[in-house]
Amino acid sequence: MEHTPGPTTSASADAVLPDAVVDLLGVLAYGELTAFIRMAVDCDLAPTLALKSSMGRLATVDFEHYGQLVDHMRERGIDPEAAMAPFVAPIASYHERTRPRGWLEGLVKAYVGEGIAKDFYREMSALVDEQTRTVMHRALEDGGHSDFVVEIVRDTIRTDRTAAGRLALWGRRLLGEALSQAQAVAVERDAMSALLVGGGVDLGEVGRMFTRLTDNHQRRMARMGLEA
């Protein structure tokens, strides 16, 4: 793959997309596909039919987003499989290292892990052409389908302080693994790092971005009643 990073916000719809944008669409699409599978698998852990449904709904929303991203890539002349391929290993590694031990961990992962990833993609979407940004933003909407998680976790920890401590640790682990995978991807994919720098983002701004990601993470944990 050739590397043609550079300013991208002025790209027209017909323009060949820079590699960084291809990377971004590829990693986002594969992330959605994998999240779909992992959440569907975690449906099995749900203790009630209503919760299986809620988790299933969350999973299928990610699959719809995956489909939209694949369609967008095809329209723009990008081979979706080639775009996703470099991210199969790092995303598998993230999920391997954060395999939930039980329903509650799966639930918190669906809320917190997805939250961090989506914040990151939202930050990156500021650096791409408008059409891609629109597609990315649509793929990052969850339509409030993850709100049920907050309520369940709050209810659980009200009566189970051990769970509260365990889930707080789990949330920290998820943040760490997500950030370290993001960093591994950035190091590996020159184009993606170049998007940040080429997009006029200085290192101070990158630092501030990570601060924002962490702040949002803490807000999500607080919403569930968990220490970050």
Add this chain to the structure above:
Amino acid sequence: MEHTPGPTTSASADAVLPDAVVDLLGVLAYGELTAFIRMAVDCDLAPTLALKSSMGRLATVDFEHYGQLVDHMRERGIDPEAAMAPFVAPIASYHERTRPRGWLEGLVKAYVGEGIAKDFYREMSALVDEQTRTVMHRALEDGGHSDFVVEIVRDTIRTDRTAAGRLALWGRRLLGEALSQAQAVAVERDAMSALLVGGGVDLGEVGRMFTRLTDNHQRRMARMGLEA
């Protein structure tokens, strides 16, 4: 749950649904939810991203059907969870006894197992009120999303005769397990058996129904190039 079986084809939209129809909607809905989860899990086994997508699409179609059935039950004043509850154990048992050992078995199961189940529900839909029948038929459509299975299996067995033999046995096993679970359900649920008999279906007709199920199964196997 009280048992009020009887002729159902004349039921108006506002009428209380007979238990047998509640059972039928419950088992179909839970079957779709479980098929969604199992197929999503089997996405993990798919050797390429394109196949993960195709299997994922098949899974989400089942989840959509599940949602439609749940909506229909709520509209008709049926508690979906109560309606599904009696079928959790038999459906879990079917999937437990037919856990695919590898991608190809998962693929054949998605085509053959779903095919048998859907044929059965289509037969049963002849005995219910029109509104329920419409909802059931919509839930039984797969929009051709399972067609990719036929092509892959045909391609595989062209070069791998061991796979052909193994998958032929697997198909027979799926048929046996599906029919024996259907029978277990029918014996357990008086209302469901009563629907057949109360709907004016004599035992000879039940026998012919099973013959039709088996014939359709053989046609599906033949389409994949497998001996039934």
